[in-house]
Amino acid sequence: MAVKIRLARGGAKKKPFYQVVVADERMPRDGRFIEKLGQYDPRQESPLMNLKEDRTLEWLGKGAQPTDTVRRLLRDAGVWAKFKN
16 A cells, blocks of 8 residues: 555635645545645645644655655645655
């Protein structure tokens, strides 16, 4: 089972927000997930990013692969640098 850290879309039409989740890569985008790590709202003045940093680092340490978008968000939040060190 390959595990990914990815975004799951929520919200109304044309008003999206996203949850950062850990999920099996075979599950659909908004389907079943293992754990919710945080949320991301791109519609704010400065995009809102709440993240459980300790749990994210733990999943990365276990081998979970982030998608390209989530990797960029982790880099912006400073979590990716902590993982690489």
